[in-house]
Amino acid sequence: MVTAERTEQANKYVKEKMLFLPRMFAVMNTAAPEAAERFADFYDTVWKDGALPRKVKELIFTAIGVAYRSPACLIHVIPAIEAGATDGEIFEAVTIGTLAAGFVPNGPGIPYAFQYALKVLEVAQKYRAGESWEYIQPAEFKM
Structure with missing residues (x-):
């Protein structure tokens, strides 16, 4: 126990x-x-810091989360902030992720990834303000 x-x-x-x-x-x-x-x-x-600093690695992972609509990956915005990422850097990372979503085979496409990018920015804002935040729910696609 x-x-x-x-x-x-x-x-x-x-x-x-x-x-x-x-x-x-x-x-x-x-x-x-x-x-x-x-x-x-x-x-x-x-x-840890290497050829790429930790902040950059966390921002890359956050962008991947946007590109693949991965709720668990998006949360890497928090260690990115803890490693010193600015709002501008976060915005640029999620913009890259949104664009990449249009090129991922069978990926979500830019409009769906944009929703995840907005969620990352919302979580970052709430985290910096000391407010509670919640993971984004996976997208549901109905046919």
């Missing part, structure tokens, strides 16, 4: 390494905190 103290310790560790605490890790830390911490170590290894 994982104690509340151990869960909180793991939550803090994951947030330190990943610059945010994804919901799935908050849940994982209640059952398998060691696994979550090892993943956070892996994440930190991949995302």
